[in-house]
Amino acid sequence: MVAVRLHDERRGQVMTATRGFARTERVADSDIRFKRRGTGDTALVFVHGFLDDQYVWDAVIDAMAVPGFEYVQLDLAGSGDRTASTGPFDLNRFAHDVSAVVEALDKPVVLAAQSMGTLVAELVAADHAENTRGLVLLSPVPLAGAGLPAGDVQQFRSMGGQAELQRAVRRQLSVSLPEAELDRLVVVGTRIPAEVVRDLVKCWNEGDPRGREASWYRGPVLVGRGAEDGFVTDEMVTAHVLPRFEWPESFAVQEAGHWAHVEAPATVAAHIEAFLTTLPQEAPESSDPPEKADSGWRGAFAGKTPEDFAAAFAEDIVLEASVLAIPVKGRDQVKATMTQASRIYESLEFVREATAGTRTYLEWEATAFGGLQIFGVTVLTKGADGRINHVAIHHRPLGAALRFSVEMRERLHGTVDPSHFHTVD
Template sequence: MKTERAGTTDARYRRGGEGDRAVVFVHGFLDDQHIWDPLIAELTIPGVEHVTVDLAGSGDRTAAGGPFTYDRFAAEAGAVVDALNKPFVIVGQSMGAPVAELVAARRADRALGLVLVTPVPLAGTQLPHDAIGPFRTLGGDGAGQRAARLQLAAALPDGELDRLVAVGERLRPEVVRDYADCWNNGHPSGEQPSHYAGPVLIVRGAEDGFVTEGLINTAVAPRFCTVQAVVVGSGGHWVHVEQPSAVASHVDRFLAGLV
């Protein structure tokens, strides 16, 4: 994959494969764009370009300054989509799912589909202070991050767990704090039906104790017009890493069904 810059922003993106459609991947809390590599390796649909991005503050952009907000993330991921200049499907996981929705909603003419993997609601999780507090203080706390991932995952490979902890430890404490506030407080658009009216695929890990079936059924799925939801067994919050082949099969079928 090769790396390019999105317009005049400091957002960089990796692109691989060739096709007249693009699939753009947006990572979640404490992660980076490389978390999508196992899933991308399992995709088989032809004629598709795969594109991954780092959100400001993560991955190759850990030195980026704030603000760390959904509007900033969506503007930069949107700049990547615009630079591609082709029809696209956008995939977001956890905190990246609301970013993906905002990007798709603002480019309805080119957004072919939206895939939400273990998504937090665009309106936020609205956890009380004592519940969100431990997430806000995970910056620089490798042991705490490892414990959190083990609690919410079902089958993370040991090597991938170590890599993800190393990635998460690089995030500055103030970035982690602002990220947590971002996904907990949400975005005002989440209080109404989604502005994206195209097809949506929601993928949830059966053993995800954070993004539960109840949360999907009450705060995520009802906001969309055309939505299909699937559950992957033996997968938790990082189901795209825990069960990449199973998730890829669902994404392949979704892509194949788009006009």
């Protein structure tokens, strides 16, 4: 935990249109300053993203009117009013600084963040689970990192001090960013030293190892994105963000891109307000790593018999997969298909698991055909009786999936109609 003392900078007060006085306070013996607006028993703490500053959230805060909350903003080290900060500029440093503010507030918090800031907010929520009532992730980069290849990431690494390049990237990734705010953000971004920009890119591109498993934060989560965001895509959120949380809610803002909180602040504010009204009075009890759910799926693969799969399946189960041309339906057909599939694999390891409602997401790595590597994600959906009634299996690479399908077609000849499988001419 971070030991802090507050230093109230009353001369830093400013008047805002809808929140009265904004009080600027400082974490003692540091350059961490944070702005507080309004009063309430719970603090809504806002964390900005890559090349932005705390003021990027102003329009969202001005549009909110939820009783019982105060609004808190801060600049991450190296950004905004903290460009003179010394390093390191990494996720642990940023999480430490936001944690210092959370502890200084000494009240329950909801963390709201955008883009790179979502990685920071999740780490803070996990470390302060007992005090975090909710987590809002807007345009979230996966905690494991965006994983862009070196060639693609170089453009972002070279943005330090380059006003026109920053302007071009912001235009490319937004839809309705107001011209005045675009101008302001370009000024804010170009003030960040070039070496800091490179460190920030490393933060969001490489991420944190904890992002490779289910989130340590188990409380309520709201995930949103601009519907036309070309960087944080729907596929990225669906595959790499939502499955890591137990009970995520999600939304998309139409006619908005990566900076939806600037492009459509009233809409984003409305979604956050609705989320706040549903929060429980107490935060989750623990931030310990979640145990893996017993889906029955692992045991079936270990046993490799029809009986093992039958025990987990509903009578009307439907199987969809990359290796299937059309779905297989019904318990008998699906268990026969899965039994043969389990026998083709020479090895299979489930490396990550997450649950959201009735769905379980399993990421796996396997070998077949003399050591050929196959990777995939399986989505299991359970019915009211606890049995699996829908399975969707996504295989990669494509060549391995097609070879697998041909092998399945041969092994299941006379049991499952060949039309269910792909053919290779």
